[in-house]
Amino acid sequence: MSKVRLATVWLDGCSGCHMSLLDMDERLVEIADKVEIVYSPLVDNKEFPQEVDITLVEGAIGNVEDEEKIKMIRQRTKTLVSLGDCAVTGNVPSMRNTCGAKAVLERVYLENVTLQPQIPSESVPALRSRVCPVREVVKVDVFVPGCPPSADTIHALLVGLLSGSVPDISLLSRFGA
Amino acid sequence: MSTAPARVKTLKIDDRDVSGREEETILDVARQNRINIPTLCHVPGLSPVGSCRLCLVEIKGSPKLFPACVTLVREGMEVVTKSERLASYRKMILELLFSDGNHICAVCVSNGNCELQSLAQNLGIDSIRFPYRFPKLTVDASHQRFVVDHNRCILCARCVRVCGEVEGAHTWDLMGRGTSMRIISDMNEAWGDSETCTSCGKCVQLCPTGALVEKGKSVAEMSKKKGFLPYIVSMREGRR
Amino acid sequence: MTPEELTNTITTERETQEKFKHHVCVCVAAGCLSSQSDKVKAALEDEIKRQGREHECQIKGVGCMGLCAAGPLVSVEETGTLYQEVKPEDAAEVVASLEGQPVARIKGPSEAPFFTRQVKIVLENCGKIDPNRIEDYLLSGGYQSLTKVLTEMTPAQIIEEVYKSGLRGRGGAGYPTGLKWSTVAKAPGSPKYVICNADEGDPGAFMDRSVLESDPHRVLEGMAIAAYAVGASQGYVYVRAEYPLAIERLQNAIKQARRLRFLGIDICGTTFNFNIDVRLGAGAFVCGEETALIASVEGRRGNPKPRPPYPAEAGLWGCPTLINNVETFANIAPIAGRGGNWYASIGTEKSKGTKVFALAGRVANTDLIEVPMGMTLREIVFDIGGGIPDGKRLKAVQTGGPSGGCIPEQFLDMPVDYESLNKLGSIMGSGGMIVMDETSCMVDVAKYFMEFCMSESCGKCVPCRVGTAQMYDLLHKITEGKAGLEDLEMLEDLCDLVRNTSLCGLGQSAPNPVLSTLRYFRDEYMEHIVNKTCPAGICKIKVPTEVTA
């Protein structure tokens, strides 16, 4: 049997969900037997490949690059998983929505900077006016809330998905957990 | 105690034969029989308002839905508390509540001890379908011991009721209407400046979310003690 | 006032009025007043004085004549001549023509279907009597029904007549009035209250305002009869603060009625006591809902309460309370006077009597009209309303305000009654009838009403408070051309939720404008969503400058 093509991406988030993924410890080995990691911040692929079976998305959609990326990923992915509160709800990154992107940029790059304060315009993707959960931009197949979801939750999720079904993980995950 | 003998009604809840006194609600009788109906605005001991709509139930023979917290039992009534339709409505109502505030559980002192959060889990909500509205709301930490965070307020008015009905201070009320409705203390002034607040903390303990909390707590450290209310209510009834 | 005294007063008043050879009526209701009919009235009075004819010509300020858009209106009682758009400068010519031919230049259409097709019961005195003089009301038969009820009938008998009349609540829901009255009459507890709901909140409806401004005593008489029937001794009129003229005339009428003992103690020489006070609304649509109205009369925020208990059992201050709206009470005196069977002979099988409509929007005559139940929309819009101006085509007729729906052209031949309108996904409502032509975008109309419901939601229950806001956002997204089909699905799910789970009528009916436009004009929604265009050209959809695939 060929291996399941798995990808993970890190958008507007803190990487805590990826840490939690690594927290599966020895269970990673068991998972690794069944999957091929085709794209991830944890491996060295530069291009998001075609025909991915499962993509775990960490993080909210915060800038224009995130938005373009997730649209491309959606096209190339069979099962798209929103992993963790940022991807599921917008979470902490979305807290800037109540004051707007401009206010945040000014606070960070102008008000609190003494040396040559300026808002970066080149080589940094422009912020969207509104940070939003992944589902506001593309269709999401599975939601795993949690900040971060525990290693047990992610393990249960992957075991289920790899066996070909969407597991019920409602007892293992909740917003903020 | 009232002298007139209470009349007892027999009815069915989820196909179980149960009985209740005529002044009891469907919710009262369901809970006596360990039938779970979700609620948010309802607190035994405070006047019922029927505003969260989570406890809506079906009654056979009627196309309408009935709030279990205010609907009195009737003879021969057949109540359905669980159906696909009810589950879908309850989910949507909770999702609306999440979309209408800034409920960032991850950085909430009530994380893990929140009625809104645990209801979402119990009803199987893993994501909010409606776009978040991100209202611009304030946090008031002017009170010596407590904080009110409007971002996390679901406007259930438990605080308003316990303050007016039990403490008797009526420091809290609601201002405005619709989506601009907020809880206020006195003349919409800083809580710390309130001239009527007795700092009893009843509102804080009854608040279902992290909107009213004690100062000095960090994320997930705030747990609330709600036992005082049944105690006060039963003591008062005994004195009467 | 005893029956004998009443007869005497009427005789004196008749003799006084008969001394005048000519009676010239000037409309002084709010519509005409806004085009300065008061100045026209003053000019006519000056002119008569100038010609020294004060003893033979009477200039009378009267209530609404219906053709509000053509004001100021002046009518000559003897000849039935109607003048429109009268200016103070026309006074001399009008007075001069009283003996001869009418002034053709400003003559209005007094024989038109607008007048001949209407049947006036509620509005029978509007435009004929002086709303500031109780004597004028008495002369036209006023307070005779009250006198008859108090001296010749038992409460049960008058309730029986109201039952027989088939009258249903004119505020919107159409609950049988007789049934409501008997429920309050039978409810244990005292005191009992009678409340007149004059918080006319539907945008596009001004029937109640016109009645209060034109014939306030009719409402007081209806309330007094109701109070006798149910056993109440205190009544309130809850009226919008936005209607200052109506409030003034109402308060004046209450004073006059007290003076002549049609209100107060020992009414009509019997032992019946009944007082009426005015309570002002303060700009909250939700207070049209009975339990919210009661909260407001009690001086609180207008939050509705779950029903049961119904106000008929536990209303104002927990006491049995009868609430009817202005038009309902305005029907009572004629029913009491002429009998329930007479009233029931008008209208259709299930919707009896007449209904007052405020016809407005894209229609030639934007007016206040009263027609028998069962008249078709086509007759109302084209025969009475004069059709659509500027050669445009009718698209829809909106009834029931923010709780109602849009009825498309293909149903114009449906009779207007409670059942037919419900079947079409709209409601009778309080009587606003807005005509729309091809220049209206139905998605935009739905958005307009949703904005209304969202900002008028009291905020107490979750589905209405947040659901209407989400629905508004979705409609806004559609009108901006940014929505997809999944948004339409979400909108429909929200309609279902808000309708079935909201606490009060405001929320339960808030989805109606969306549901009815989706039912009849789904193609317009699809144009916005799929083709990103607004067929009516109302929604400003920005075409994206660069298309990213």
Next chain:
Amino acid sequence: MWTEFGSTTPPSSDTRWRIVGAAMRKHGYRPNALIETLHTVQETFGYLDEQALRFVAGALRVPLSQVYGVATFYHFFNLKPQGRHTCVICTGTACYIKGVPAILTAIEETYGIKPGETTSDGNISLVSARCLGSCGLAPAAVMDGDVVGKLTPLETVNRMRRWTK
């Protein structure tokens, strides 16, 4: 500020408080006279300021938060002073489909105010009304107390210009 509950002594020597006092007395200082009293205050002073709200709360023995809650529930009440001139634009259905949105845009472009706002010089307040009941005259407005009908954007702005001379 401290509110004296049960006191009917006016907060200042302004003689207009007598009108407010009389309104409350007429209702026997009953708490349920709150809305009626607030109407009187607004009629007398033009708006409801904090001092007035506290006085009414004290005299009628209604909790402060309840008074504030009622005053903000009903949109007829103003908690801020209004401009010297007031333009009330009807946004009822008939007026809406006959062109009120364009009138509001014209006013905003000319004076920079939206409904509910007052020009920075305190001269003109723009208010929107749900329905004036003058649907026959749509689009209609009330300008300093006078109902004017069949308005166009240009005519509306021209009428308002008379206030800014």
